[in-house]
Amino acid sequence: MDRLIELLPKIADATLETLVYVSFAMLLGGVFGLIIGVLLTTTRQGGILQNTPVYWVLNFLVNFFRPIPFVILIPVIMPLARVITGKGIGGPALIVALVVAASFGISRLVEQNLLTVPPGQIEAARAMGASPMRILLTVLIPEGLGPLVLGYTFAFIAVVDMSAMAGVVGAGGLGNFALQYGYRQFNPWVTWASVLIIVALVQLIQLLGNVIARKLLRR
């Protein structure tokens, strides 16, 4: 317990680090994931921008990266991290791996949600003379927005989960803190304190996601 109080400044730092990792991953991964997901939806057979080669390549890439466990993806991505950030280890390297994992994970969520938009609504927009780009921006995305927000909420929580493996490349954050100061030093108080913060963070985001989605779905 005393040790926990002693570590409070470190907990604060770790919390901040986690927030930074997750924010970067969600912002960049969210945008890339949206782009890839939209392309997966629109280039598939019968899509508004049907393009089999593009769909095939993207689908292959997503299927290639998605099953790699995050703890293994970090070293796999290391060369890329080195090119982008100059270093293969530490927070920036972790962020690169998180962005890659989030992009491909989110792309599937986006694809699944956009595919639930009834084809009839897209057909109606086509019948009115709307271009594929207009249909994408004014029909497909707005119609799928409610479930999309829930999908992003889900992704956020998955990214928090992945960020706990930061220790592998010497990055920080709450997960690493719990392992380093709690588990390895036989101090369950520290572990539990970290867990509580993570749970509070996740609850907050889930609540926010639910509220926004409900507003959008109007149910």
Next chain:
Amino acid sequence: MTRVELLSVGKRYPARGRSATETVAVDDVSIEIASGEIHAVIGYSGAGKSTLLRLVNGLERATSGQIFIDGVEITGLTESKLRHVRLRIGMIFQQFNLFHSKTVFKNVEYPLIVAGTPREERRARVSELLSYVGLEQYAHTHVEQLSGGQKQRVGIARALATNPGLLLADEATSALDPDTSREVLELLARVNREFGITILLITHEMDVVREIAQRVTVMEGGRAVEQGDVFDVFSSPQTDTTRRFVSTALPTVPDPEHLLALREKHRGKLISVTLRDGGVDQPVVFRTLADRGIGVSIVHGGITDVGGRSFGKLTLELIGEGVQVEHAIAALAQETELEVLA
């Protein structure tokens, strides 16, 4: 306002997969639709009518034949040119296909935004349309809160927004109850009457054709098996498909089972008489029988309105001496289309 011609139009989907064969959805269909006409295409599901409708605004590309809209060939146009053509063609759907993320107002406004209409003009036009379909008080309601009939009226307002000369209706009343369905049909008839808009509708319901269409094409297996004036086609059907449709909405001869039941109750000779507007008058039929001292009771059938003209089929029981009945039938056969029911 718009004239549509389909010349030997076909739509084939290539075979997909190893065992699959090429699918012929529409096969050599020709239809001429005059400006301001309501033309119905009737057929069972899978007859190709839905595909046919989508060929007219290029949502599906014809694989053979030519389609002309106001004399301009649209088959072979690029997708971006087709988009301009579509601005002048409205379309309504069985499932309404309204945008759920938008209000009633925004739904009706959408095609105007696509057409590049200025904001102020859009507002005025949407208000005008909503009051035309009687939904002005729902402008800022979300479409999910509307009933089916209201949704279809929004769909109609949306389809009319850009003042199209042609309206395509894809089973527009099939998801509605009979009362609402009639309201929507009346609205379509009013749109046709007041704006002179040409309507091409597809349906599997005889009542829809009977109530609003002037001309009809009967489709089966991708082909147009019968075509013409609604009254002509339905008062003397030439194919089994048409006959089956006719029997769902028009008075016809009793089916064999029903005939057996009728025989139980009616011992006299049973005949079926066809009455066509402009053909034999009913008084002629009854006078012919009365003059020969034959008692008549009507046991089945009726008179109904088809394309604005009356059409009837009556099953009559003739009561009298055997020889006299035979003479009466012979005399009647001179006057009208008649069938002696075995």
